[in-house]
Amino acid sequence: xxxxxxxxxxxxxxxxxxxxxxxxxxxxxxxxxxxxxxxxxxxxxxxxxxxxxxxxxxxxxxxxxxxxxxxxxxxxxxxxxxxxxxxxxxxxxxxxxxxxxxxxxxxxxxxxxxxxxxxxxxxxxxxxxxxxxxxxxxxxxxxxxxxxxxxxxxxxxxxxxxxxxxxxxxxxxxxxxxxxxxxxxxxxxxxxxxxxxxxxxxxxxxxxxxxxxxxxxxxxxxxxxxxxxxxxxxxxxxxxxxxxxxxxxxxxxxxxxxxxxxxxxxxxxxxxxxxxxxxxxxxxxxxxxxxxxxxxxxxxxxxxxxxxxxxxxxxxxxxxxxxxxxxxxxxxxxxxxxxxxxxxxxxxxxxxxxxxxxxxxxxxxxxxxxxxxxxxxxxxxxxxxxxxxxxxxxxxxxxxxxxxxxxxxxxxxxxxxxxxxxxxxxxxxxxxxxxxxxxxxxxx
Amino acid sequence: xxxxxxxxxxxxxxxxxxxxxxxxxxxxxxxxxxxxxxxxxxxxxxxxxxxxxxxxxxxxxxxxxxxxxxxxxxxxxxxxxxxxxxxxxxxxxxxxxxxxxxxxxxxxxxxxxxxxxxxxxxxxxxxxxxxxxxxxxxxxxxxxxxxxxxxxxxxxxxxxxxxxxxxxxxxxxxxxxxxxxxxxxxxxxxxxxxxxxxxxxxxxxxxxxxxxxxxxxxxxxxxxxxxxxxxxxxxxxxxxxxxxxxxxxxxxxxxxxxxxxxxxxxxxxxxxxxxxxxxxxxxxxxxxxxxxxxxxxxxxxxxxxxxxxxxxxxxxxxxxxxxxxxxxxxxxxxxxxxxxxxxxxxxxxxxxxxxxxxxxxxxxxxxxxxxxxxxxxxxxxxxxxxxxxxxxxxxxxxxxxxxxxxxxxxxxxxxxxxxxxxxxxxxxxxxxx
Numbered sequence: 001x002x003x004x005x006x007x008x009x010x011x012x013x014x015x016x017x018x019x020x021x022x023x024x025x026x027x028x029x030x031x032x033x034x035x036x037x038x039x040x041x042x043x044x045x046x047x048x049x050x051x052x053x054x055x056x057x058x059x060x061x062x063x064x065x066x067x068x069x070x071x072x073x074x075x076x077x078x079x080x081x082x083x084x085x086x087x088x089x090x091x092x093x094x095x096x097x098x099x100x101x102x103x104x105x106x107x108x109x110x111x112x113x114x115x116x117x118x119x120x121x122x123x124x125x126x127x128x129x130x131x132x133x134x135x136x137x138x139x140x141x142x143x144x145x146x147x148x149x150x151x152x153x154x155x156x157x158x159x160x161x162x163x164x165x166x167x168x169x170x171x172x173x174x175x176x177x178x179x180x181x182x183x184x185x186x187x188x189x190x191x192x193x194x195x196x197x198x199x200x201x202x203x204x205x206x207x208x209x210x211x212x213x214x215x216x217x218x219x220x221x222x223x224x225x226x227x228x229x230x231x232x233x234x235x236x237x238x239x240x241x242x243x244x245x246x247x248x249x250x251x252x253x254x255x256x257x258x259x260x261x262x263x264x265x266x267x268x269x270x271x272x273x274x275x276x277x278x279x280x281x282x283x284x285x286x287x288x289x290x291x292x293x294x295x296x297x298x299x300x301x302x303x304x305x306x307x308x309x310x311x312x313x314x315x316x317x318x319x320x321x322x323x324x325x326x327x328x329x330x331x332x333x334x335x336x337x338x339x340x341x342x343x344x345x346x347x348x349x350x351x352x353x354x355x356x357x358x359x360x361x362x363x364x365x366x367x368x369x370x371x372x373x374x375x376x377x378x379x380x381x382x383x384x385x386x387x388x389x390x391x392x393x394x395x396x397x398x399x400x401x402x403x404x405x406x407x408x409x410x411x412x413x414x415x416x417x418x419x420x421x422x423x424x425x426x427x428x429x430x431x432x433x434x435x436x437x438x439x440x441x442x443x444x
Numbered sequence: 445x446x447x448x449x450x451x452x453x454x455x456x457x458x459x460x461x462x463x464x465x466x467x468x469x470x471x472x473x474x475x476x477x478x479x480x481x482x483x484x485x486x487x488x489x490x491x492x493x494x495x496x497x498x499x500x501x502x503x504x505x506x507x508x509x510x511x512x513x514x515x516x517x518x519x520x521x522x523x524x525x526x527x528x529x530x531x532x533x534x535x536x537x538x539x540x541x542x543x544x545x546x547x548x549x550x551x552x553x554x555x556x557x558x559x560x561x562x563x564x565x566x567x568x569x570x571x572x573x574x575x576x577x578x579x580x581x582x583x584x585x586x587x588x589x590x591x592x593x594x595x596x597x598x599x600x601x602x603x604x605x606x607x608x609x610x611x612x613x614x615x616x617x618x619x620x621x622x623x624x625x626x627x628x629x630x631x632x633x634x635x636x637x638x639x640x641x642x643x644x645x646x647x648x649x650x651x652x653x654x655x656x657x658x659x660x661x662x663x664x665x666x667x668x669x670x671x672x673x674x675x676x677x678x679x680x681x682x683x684x685x686x687x688x689x690x691x692x693x694x695x696x697x698x699x700x701x702x703x704x705x706x707x708x709x710x711x712x713x714x715x716x717x718x719x720x721x722x723x724x725x726x727x728x729x730x731x732x733x734x735x736x737x738x739x740x741x742x743x744x745x746x747x748x749x750x751x752x753x754x755x756x757x758x759x760x761x762x763x764x765x766x767x768x769x770x771x772x773x774x775x776x777x778x779x780x781x782x783x784x785x786x787x788x789x790x791x792x793x794x795x796x797x798x799x800x801x802x803x804x805x806x807x808x809x810x811x812x813x814x815x816x817x818x819x820x821x822x823x824x825x826x827x828x829x830x831x832x833x834x835x836x837x838x839x840x841x842x843x844x845x846x847x848x849x850x851x852x853x854x855x856x857x858x859x860x861x862x863x864x865x866x867x868x869x870x871x872x873x874x875x876x877x
Binding site: 034037038041044045046047048049050105106108109 | 511512513791792793794795797798810814834835
């Protein structure tokens with residue numbers, strides 16, 4: 001170990017080699033079978049359960065929990081996968097504290113919801129560990145569908161289409177499938193290459209061909225896809241990144257948080273991954289939290305999140321905020337960057353406090369400087385180019401109903417489509433529902 | 445502070461908590477530990493004739509669990525003591541001498557011949573034990589040999605053996621009854637007729653706790669086979685309470701001292717047995733599950749409750765609930781209640797709705813925003829919603845005052861007591877005087 005948290009600049013190996021494994025271990029140890037039984041027993045099996053309503057994929061949560069409680073986690077997993085084929089990943093990354101667990105009546109009663117997310121992981125892990133794929137394909141329909149993007153939306157759509165007997169080809173611009181499951185999301189939420197394992201497992205349904213390194217607009221066009229396939233689903237996510245619009249954004253050491261996370265997720269050796277001594281993350285969503293926490297876990301001495309609004313407005317949940325705080329990340333609310341300081345390489349960030357005036361946010365005039373070797377921008381992603389003929393809504397592909405675009409035969413879902421909450425689970429729901437709509441359209 | 449000491453058939457103990465005849469009372473070592481822990485008395489595990497019996501060498505117990513592996517019911521196929529008679533007698537004598545203030549009852553089971561009882565009774569008497577309990581209850585193993593519940597299921601045998609014992613010992617005689625019968629009053633009456641000083645109940649209930657779905661063997665499994673065992677623990681308490689009450693309110697046995705047994709796990713269980721007429725209670729499963737220290741909670745809880753209620757002694761508690769146990773036909777049909785849901789306490793789980801809508805009287809409505817309300821016009825006051833609600837006191841039963849209208853029947857609630865015996869729908873109704 002030649003470097004330490006106090007080494008200036010952006011350098012690798014700030015920690016003892018063994019520290020990385022501990023820092024990036026599973027955020028929640030999986031429940032063992034007895035813990036799962038105890039947790040499952042707390043479910044009241046509510047009538048028309050609020051947790052189901054709160055789940056974007058509408059998983060029959062009380063049913064799967066009862067199946068766990070009665071010793072059949074495999075049946076529980078089938079219940080989950082029927083609604084959400086990426087139930088394994090969602091069990092790890094869903095902000096359950098703002099979805100099913102927030103709606104749990106025991107959260108209302110005692111402030112302690114049933115551990116729905118962890119129970120879902122217990123069930124799905126059990127079935128996946130057995131190498132079982134719970135679905136079989138319907139007889140071939142002779143129809144083919146192109147899916148653009150192998151992220152949660154595209155995979156959910158492709159799986160459901162394959163199940164109905166259609167031939168599916170997925171195109172993804174990256175070298176690997178999985179989308180943000182593979183390239184985004186904090187490493188400690190998806191340990192042991194889970195995204196890749198889940199993708200392999202999902203493909204066992206058969207009838208799906210994955211072509212990586214193929215980008216829409218580069219290797220094919222929407223028109224060529226429409227000509228070759230009976231239907232097209234667009235689920236390529238948001239590949240563009242918003243600019244900071246602060247002076248000095250071009251200085252060395254300023255980078256996109258999504259790129260930082262992607263590098264981290266693909267790194268074979270975390271100790272070889274460089275990180276700043278003083279890291280400033282700008283933004284307030286999950287990407288900001290994931291980038292900040294992981295910077296700290298890589299050995300940064302200080303990590304500060306700058307968020308321009310107050311705590312309540314922060315898109316990242318209170319649970320995520322507290323997680324960041326527990327790892328030593330400082331969150332500064334109501335402050336926005338006005339300049340990146342430094343001569344060539346970044347040395348600091350000048351920030352200004354803000355206050356809301358009506359709907360807009362204005363600087364108070366009071367500024368402060370934070371030392372920084374590295375600045376990570378996590379201020380939202382954008383659609384990278386619009387395929388011909390598609391109309392946009394708020395910068396995303398406009399869709400109605402189950403992901404129908406304005407163009408016949410073309411559907412869209414996930415982060416690239418309008419509506420939704422930019423969550424994995426929402427993307428899965430949109431992909432699945434679009435697949436059902438496509439199926440209906442194809443077989444009449 | 446309440447006085448917990450008891451005097452049962454002249455047998456004194458510092459508290460009403462006795463350990464039942466069972467594995468915890470099989471040896472001096474265990475019993476001394478129990479007395480050190482504070483138990484008021486023990487019924488020494490059943491002695492038999494030499495050569496002593498043998499037990500299976502595989503598992504003897506099977507269990508039923510609630511949440512978090514909380515043991516709710518226990519089943520055993522263990523027999524009476526498997527140690528030589530002389531060893532047990534020597535240890536009983538030593539323990540009684542060392543612990544004179546504790547109740548020492550000896551459970552007995554020998555063949556249904558007067559000579560056998562005549563042989564063993566003086567030996568027990570010589571130990572200085574305070575009394576004997578006749579084990580007419582064990583439903584497994586010994587019953588195949590004409591003992592245990594095989595005797596307890598035939599009132600004539602109960603009366604006969606009780607009489608032999610009374611004739612051949614000065615010790616008080618307690619007859620332990622089996623619940624594996626159709627009407628508990630018959631064996632109790634027989635015990636009384638035979639001169640028994642008291643009855644104790646219930647012994648264990650014939651049971652198979654579970655079937656191993658891999659091997660298709662009942663549990664506990666001995667080399668792939670299982671035999672019915674005796675069921676005990678918290679699950680059997682309601683059955684025991686009813687049988688105790690039946691004896692306590694039967695004119696033929698009313699006043700016969702009862703030692704209550706069956707799922708006593710907490711002070712509250714014990715208080716309920718006392719209220720239904722038991723002078724002492726006997727505990728086994730709770731001790732086997734949690735160890736002897738549980739008696740501390742039983743004593744402190746009973747004492748606190750008695751203080752709160754102003755009961756100074758155990759005698760003031762015994763039998764207090766017996767007058768309130770009656771036949772269905774005497775229940776007041778003019779007592780009308782309606783379910784009431786406390787909206788502030790409601791957590792909106794909807795279990796009351798599912799229960800009522802699917803399985804009962806469609807008397808709870810559910811709104812779009814999950815507000816659950818009772819429909820008085822449909823509510824028959826069955827109490828199922830109260831029972832399935834996970835929140836204590838969220839749903840309660842409100843009594844309709846006389847003079848108000850029950851919107852279900854459209855009738856005014858009458859102030860007077862009226863039961864089935866005088867109801868016009870009863871073909872055998874007798875006119876009210």
